[in-house]
Amino acid sequence: MVNPGPAPEIQKYLSRSGADLESTSDAVDAVNEIKGKVAKGEEVAFDAVTNFDNEKDKNQFRKYEEACDRVKNFYREQHEKQTVEYNVKARVNFKSKTRARMGVWEAIEMLNTLVDESDPDTSVSQIDHLLQSAEAIRRDGKPEWMQVAGLVHDLGKLLYFFGAEGQWDVVGDTFVVGCGFPDAIVYPDTFKGNPDSQNPEYNTEYGIYTPHCGLENLMLSWGHDEYLYLIFKNQSKLPQSALNMIRYHSFYPWHREGAYRQFMVEEDYAALKDVLAFNPYDLYSKSDDLPKVEELKPYYMGLINKYFPDEIEW
Ligand SMILES: O[C@H]1[C@H](O)[C@@H](O)[C@H](O)[C@@H](O)[C@H]1O
Numbered sequence: 392m393v394n395p396g397p398a399p400e401i402q403k404y405l406s407r408s409g410a411d412l413e414s415t416s417d418a419v420d421a422v423n424e425i426k427g428k429v430a431k432g433e434e435v436a437f438d439a440v441t442n443f444d445n446e447k448d449k450n451q452f453r454k455y456e457e458a459c460d461r462v463k464n465f466y467r468e469q470h471e472k473q474t475v476e477y478n479v480k481a482r483v484n485f486k487s488k489t490r491a492r493m494g495v496w497e498a499i500e501m502l503n504t505l506v507d508e509s510d511p512d513t514s515v516s517q518i519d520h521l522l523q524s525a526e527a528i529r530r531d532g533k534p535e536w537m538q539v540a541g542l543v544h545d546l547g548k549l550l551y552f553f554g555a556e557g558q559w560d561v562v563g564d565t566f567v568v569g570c571g572f573p574d575a576i577v578y579p580d581t582f583k584g585n586p587d588s589q590n591p592e593y594n595t596e597y598g599i600y601t602p603h604c605g606l607e608n609l610m611l612s613w614g615h616d617e618y619l620y621l622i623f624k625n626q627s628k629l630p631q632s633a634l635n636m637i638r639y640h641s642f643y644p645w646h647r648e649g650a651y652r653q654f655m656v657e658e659d660y661a662a663l664k665d666v667l668a669f670n671p672y673d674l675y676s677k678s679d680d681l682p683k684v685e686e687l688k689p690y691y692m693g694l695i696n697k698y699f700p701d702e703i704e705w
């Protein structure tokens with residue numbers, strides 16, 4: 392008899408298996424572990440093994456209370472203006488046009504002038520941040536698709552050059568609109584100025600959503616994650632795990648602080664695993680050592696050609 396292979400529900404996970412799953416049995420173990428924990432109502436956390444293993448160094452990042460005014464002012468504006476109404480408008484606007492046509496490397500170069508106002512940890516330009524992330528992933532021997540995820544994950548910040556209203560609808564951590572704003576978001580007090588926080592249809596645990604409706608059905612605040620996910624979902628050969636890393640990498644209240652569990656379905660735990668495997672390379676690779684862009688270009692062009700068409704409709 393022919394071996395029927397893993398059950399369809401397991402297959403679903405295998406096709407999106409995390410970066411460190413070497414074999415089918417690893418993947419099945421991982422899935423069983425997730426399922427067991429979910430069934431018992433336990434929190435699922437995954438420790439990614441990376442080069443950044445010094446806890447003392449890790450504590451130097453994301454210190455928002457000590458951040459400069461540039462960061463604080465950014466979040467006040469973002470938290471006041473990211474409403475359900477704006478979100479719907481931004482999504483309709485996204486679908487209404489193509490903003491530019493260019494290749495992935497050209498897009499990376501275009502980001503050269505952008506310095507992210509929301510980021511307390513880096514003041515290097517975005518091209519440097521992308522290469523720092525990709526190089527850290529490569530150094531740890533992770534697969535090519537994940538190196539590519541590192542290389543492109545912040546390309547959604549191109550939105551800034553495509554008629555964004557400022558940086559508040561492009562960068563910064565993301566959160567859900569249409570339900571209450573949890574304290575797990577940085578500077579939670581600033582939501583007082585967001586009209587949605589006074590709206591009884593929105594300001595509850597579930598707001599406009601239903602229990603365990605799945606992350607897929609939530610409106611995440613509009614910015615570079617969601618935009619880039621929408622672009623690459625149809626215009627790349629990236630595996631689902633890479634798309635998860637792109638789509639949720641700024642969703643810190645969810646992936647780091649444990650908020651929004653009331654909306655999760657089983658497959659969202661696989662996405663969580665992907666995002667947690669990616670996060671150290673995004674966050675802890677931030678340093679002032681500038682990568683040598685021209686030296687690295689040929690290697691990354693090779694990867695770009697494997698995963699993307701020559702021209703993307705942005
Ligand atoms: O300030 C940063 C930056 O904007 C990143 O690109 C984003 O992914 C992070 O969530 C945010 O904390």
Ligand SMILES: [Fe+2]
Binds near residue numbers: 545640
């Ligand atoms: Fe980002």
Ligand SMILES: [Fe+2]
Binds near residue numbers: 520544545673
């Ligand atoms: Fe990043």
